Amino acid sequence: xxxxxxLILLAFVISASAFAAKNENSIQxxxxxxxxxxxxxxxxxxxxxxxxxxxAVTGGGSGTGFSSLISGTCNIAxxxxxxxxxxxxxxxxxxxxxxxxxxxxxxxxVVVNPSNLIDxxxxxxxxxxxxxxxxxxxxxxxxxxxxxILSREVNSGTHVYFKEHVIRKNNPNSKEExxxxxxxxxxxxxxxxEVAGNPAAIGYYGMGYISLKQKPVAVAKDEKSEYIKPLIxxxxxGKYPISRPLFLYTNGTPEGLTKKFLDFTLSREGQGIVLATxxxxxxx
Amino acid sequence: MxxxxxxxxxxxxxxCGLASILFVTLIFLFLLKxxxxxxxxxxxxxxxxxxxxxxxSEPPQLGILPLILGSLLVTIGAxxxxxxxxxxxxxxxxxIAPQKLKEILKAGIELLAxxxxxxxxxxxxxxxxxxxxxxxxxxxxxxxxxGAIMLAFMAMPTIVSIAEDAFYSVPKTYKEGALxxxxxxxxxIWRVLLPAASSGILxxxxxxxxxxxxxxxxxxxxxxxxxxxxxxxxxxxRTLTATIAAEMGEAVVxxxxxxxxxxxxxxxxxxxxxxxxxxxxFLHKRQ
Numbered sequence: 001x002x003x004x005x006x007l008i009l010l011a012f013v014i015s016a017s018a019f020a021a022k023n024e025n026s027i028q029x030x031x032x033x034x035x036x037x038x039x040x041x042x043x044x045x046x047x048x049x050x051x052x053x054x055x056a057v058t059g060g061g062s063g064t065g066f067s068s069l070i071s072g073t074c075n076i077a078x079x080x081x082x083x084x085x086x087x088x089x090x091x092x093x094x095x096x097x098x099x100x101x102x103x104x105x106x107x108x109x110v111v112v113n114p115s116n117l118i119d120x121x122x123x124x125x126x127x128x129x130x131x132x133x134x135x136x137x138x139x140x141x142x143x144x145x146x147x148x149i150l151s152r153e154v155n156s157g158t159h160v161y162f163k164e165h166v167i168r169k170n171n172p173n174s175k176e177e178x179x180x181x182x183x184x185x186x187x188x189x190x191x192x193x194e195v196a197g198n199p200a201a202i203g204y205y206g207m208g209y210i211s212l213k214q215k216p217v218a219v220a221k222d223e224k225s226e227y228i229k230p231l232i233x234x235x236x237x238g239k240y241p242i243s244r245p246l247f248l249y250t251n252g253t254p255e256g257l258t259k260k261f262l263d264f265t266l267s268r269e270g271q272g273i274v275l276a277t278x279x280x281x282x283x284x
Numbered sequence: 285m286x287x288x289x290x291x292x293x294x295x296x297x298x299x300c301g302l303a304s305i306l307f308v309t310l311i312f313l314f315l316l317k318x319x320x321x322x323x324x325x326x327x328x329x330x331x332x333x334x335x336x337x338x339x340x341s342e343p344p345q346l347g348i349l350p351l352i353l354g355s356l357l358v359t360i361g362a363x364x365x366x367x368x369x370x371x372x373x374x375x376x377x378x379x380i381a382p383q384k385l386k387e388i389l390k391a392g393i394e395l396l397a398x399x400x401x402x403x404x405x406x407x408x409x410x411x412x413x414x415x416x417x418x419x420x421x422x423x424x425x426x427x428x429x430x431g432a433i434m435l436a437f438m439a440m441p442t443i444v445s446i447a448e449d450a451f452y453s454v455p456k457t458y459k460e461g462a463l464x465x466x467x468x469x470x471x472x473i474w475r476v477l478l479p480a481a482s483s484g485i486l487x488x489x490x491x492x493x494x495x496x497x498x499x500x501x502x503x504x505x506x507x508x509x510x511x512x513x514x515x516x517x518x519x520x521x522r523t524l525t526a527t528i529a530a531e532m533g534e535a536v537v538x539x540x541x542x543x544x545x546x547x548x549x550x551x552x553x554x555x556x557x558x559x560x561x562x563x564x565x566f567l568h569k570r571q
Contacts (some may be wrong), residue, residue, distance in 0.1 A: 146423045153509070153530045154340045177338050180350070183426055183520050184509035186530060197414060200423045
């Protein structure tokens with residue numbers, strides 16, 4: 001708790017000083033919580049490379065990012081979704097011209113034990129498994145074994161993402177939830193370990209955690225679609241269904257420090273950080 | 285001059301004595317202040333007896349019955365395992381073991397108490413969890429049983445050392461009297477020493493249980509944390525402590541979820557307070 005308070009205080013101090021200075025040497029980055037760690041890692045590395053320049057990163061959600069970009073209180077908005085028509089119209093009214101830069105991709109792998117007979121599933125089947133409607137592997141052509149559902153804790157962005165995009169199938173009005181019997185593990189590594197040792201388990205995590213001890217399942221949007229493996233190239237060309245682009249938005253063509261920071265995020269080093277924080281780089 | 289010095293030191297020590305009470309009161313008041321908020325929106329009984337825990341949904345479902353039952357199941361399991369072993373161990377150390385072995389055993393138990401819970405959790409995760417899974421043919425080894433076994437290890441040092449003290453505090457004359465009347469060693473232990481030390485042993489058990497119910501790290505690592513109402517000890521459970529630990533970091537300050545976590549804190553506080561008071565009552569009865 002104390003740490004959180006300190007962080008908030010620090011954020012205040014930093015933002016206060018940023019506003020006070022409001023000069024070429026500092027920029028504000030705000031928005032998507034999914035991207036906070038990534039942007040923070042970028043900012044830390046960037047500031048290490050060029051001392052004297054300040055990049056302050058705050059979360060709040062993609063929508064918050066857009067609204068502060070529109071009101072001019074941040075230089076860069078982070079977003080895990082594209083900007084909406086409504087937001088563009090609002091921005092135009094205020095004389096802001098949102099400029100989209102795709103900086104990373106977020107791909108989620110669904111994994112099972114290598115001894116599991118299942119190697120492909122549709123998004124519908126995934127939803128049915130993770131909500132507990134399908135309880136046994138034999139219902140979808142596997143062995144007669146009870147399915148052990150593994151999930152991340154609720155504090156994880158991955159948990160939220162999986163719930164919204166797979167379990168609720170992008171429907172904001174859906175009331176579907178993870179099955180109460182789903183095991184909540186505190187890290188992606190814990191899920192990887194459990195899947196490696198448990199033939200009946202199924203879990204999900206960022207693609208970076210896949211190893212030979214787990215088998216990633218090929219996923220299809222629906223029964224008629226092609227089953228796609230979670231590979232970096234499939235996420236890159238948008239074929240893999242459980243993935244999404246991550247964006248940074250600026251006002252018009254970026255200049256000065258904003259441009260330098262954006263160039264850094266797309267540089268080899270910046271894209272290396274993308275990989276290190278378990279996202280998929282947009283440039284190899 | 286000496287009197288003044290005496291007076292100052294006396295008051296200082298009094299202050300130290302009162303400090304702990306002050307802190308407990310402050311902590312409880314803070315918990316109450318933060319936790320009470322949730323009852324405004326959820327309702328006291330719906331919170332305690334609600335069956336679904338989905339804190340980040342819209343609207344959140346904040347029922348902690350699965351969490352309470354999870355905590356109780358793990359605690360009872362740990363008690364069933366650790367009480368017989370712990371008391372047996374205490375009897376052996378206090379009455380039967382030769383002096384040299386006694387020293388070794390006591391050192392061993394102290395060492396067990398010194399192992400950090402996260403280490404025990406880690407060891408449990410890589411050794412006990414796969415074992416439980418294969419022995420009982422379960423779909424997963426991350427169950428209440430694994431948690432109970434690991435926590436039994438944690439409760440044992442408390443139970444053994446306090447129960448052992450209880451045996452020592454039984455007057456020597458009782459034992460000598462029983463032996464003089466022709467009772468065997470075991471009869472003396474079973475019929476004389478055990479009843480005479482019973483209140484101390486009960487206190488030992490209570491404090492052991494108090495240790496178990498508040499344990500967080502090891503449980504979080506090996507019980508699977510599924511917020512489902514457990515129908516046997518072979519299923520994953522989510523405990524009160526693990527819920528707070530896992531979710532506090534991300535709960536938005538001032539949100540319903542945040543207040544609910546504090547309310548869970550109140551529930552835990554009340555439970556361990558009750559256990560400690562009971563233990564205290566037993567201890568005082570003995571004296």
